[in-house]
Amino acid sequence: MHEMQVVKIKKIIKETKRIKTFILDLDVSAIPGQFVMVWLPGVDEKPMSVSYTKGDLGITVLRLGDFTRRLFELSPGDMLGIRGPMGRGFKVYGDKLLLVGGGVGVAPLAPLAEEALAEGKEVTAIIGAITKSELLFVDRIEKAGGRVLISTDDGSAGKKGFTTDVLRELLEEETFDQCFTCGPEIMMAKVLDITREKKIPTQASLHRYFKCGIGICGQCVLDGIGLRVCKEGPTFRDKELRKSPEFGRYWRNAAGQKIYFGGKK
């Protein structure tokens, strides 16, 4: 049973202008890729990837709408409701790993990199953001011993362009046992296309509008494959996602209406 635990915020780290990490007074261990439901009493409850998985649990959040705006107003000592960690985390079996993260999507990849590097695995991370100051966890992954390749939309750091441009170039030179990706879904769909050509098994972490978070309301079930993002996900294998006409194309809002990524049908 996933009981609601109301816990104190221990520490808040300003990662970028729009991204903050909240370290919670909650000593539970999570698998990178798992999520927690974060409750702001009287406001709303949303799923967030765990970005610190050992010791005090942490989440890393992009300020986007009303809920995250309210979250950003909190200070250390304030309380948050947490259910979880829940869902299926990333499964690592290879020795040479490639991570592709866009924007705040780097959040679940950073603990994955740290854990893999601590086990002696080789990690290359491609990290992308709109601009240099919005790059997330570059230092964190480098400090853990990982190699980081950067892309920015405006060219202010690394390659000007997208993570997928860096990925294409990299895979001309090198190969990897496994790839893990998290970020905008259109980016992840492209990552899967590229790694498929190179026959690199890939896991992607999906974001959907959640209601129950425990696999019973049906809100986040993926079309075509019937898998629940909150239960069988949020991380999925490439071969699962390829069978879903929904992946990379649309999601469902609170009413269950399809909303197409990029506004296109």
Add this chain to the structure above:
Amino acid sequence: MLDVEFAGLKLNNPTVLASGILGTTGAALLRVARNGAGAVVAKSCGIVPREGHPNPTVIEIEQGILNAVGLSNPGVEEFAKEIKIALQGGVPVIASVYGFRVEDYAAAARILADAGVAAIELNLSCPNVEKVGALFGADAELALEVVREVKRAVSLPVFAKLTANVGDIVEIAKACEEGGADGVTAINTLKAMAIDIRAKTPLLGNKVGGLSGPCIKPIALRCVYEIAQEVDIPVMGCGGVTTGKDAVEYLMAGAQAVQIGTGVLTRGLSVFRKVALEIQEFLEERGYSCVDDIVGLALK
């Protein structure tokens, strides 16, 4: 051995997915059908899209769950497309409709009937949306009117899903029968709430909601037992069915099929197959040849 006929619907076993659990899309309903449900009831749908309540909408508590999803749905036109996907599952798909006016029920039912559903279940009893719960399911005359209007609108079996948040559920069941209902589902969730003592506030976004799961079984069972003695139309038991034993209790109380909702949480999606097998084991051990043999045994 497990085959049952419920108001003309042929089910390969008496387990039915309860409305509001997983039934929000065709893909989800299909998955439940493939996990052994004898029939599936889709999530309640209305004539226009509805976002429902803010989260938390579903909370686990001891022996059950509390929910206040708030009738979220994409609107009947959009939902009809999901129904068509669900039909590929090969088991009867029952649509659930709600409305704020009598004619809303009929309008939604008509469109879902055209989409190919096997029956319509009327949500007369949502406990967490004002007017839908209070108005229709708690007033015998209004309940009768909704049933009659929907029966006029469609030529399908129509079931009334009742609430126990009333003085006398039997009176409502009889009114539905009089209005032409082909069956009743008893019961919907019970109005309830939980408070987080650290946050000093109700847990559900809507503050109050509906309680389901093993904790409501004794109440639901009593309702089925009372209704089955007073009406001639079949009853679908709903409330806390998690095991074959639970299902057998409902059948003995007079239900001809059982709905499962919260059981998906405790025993996983295979709960339908598991419960069906457990019913079969019970029948075989005691020398019964079919489900009908035990229906209403406790009424005698």
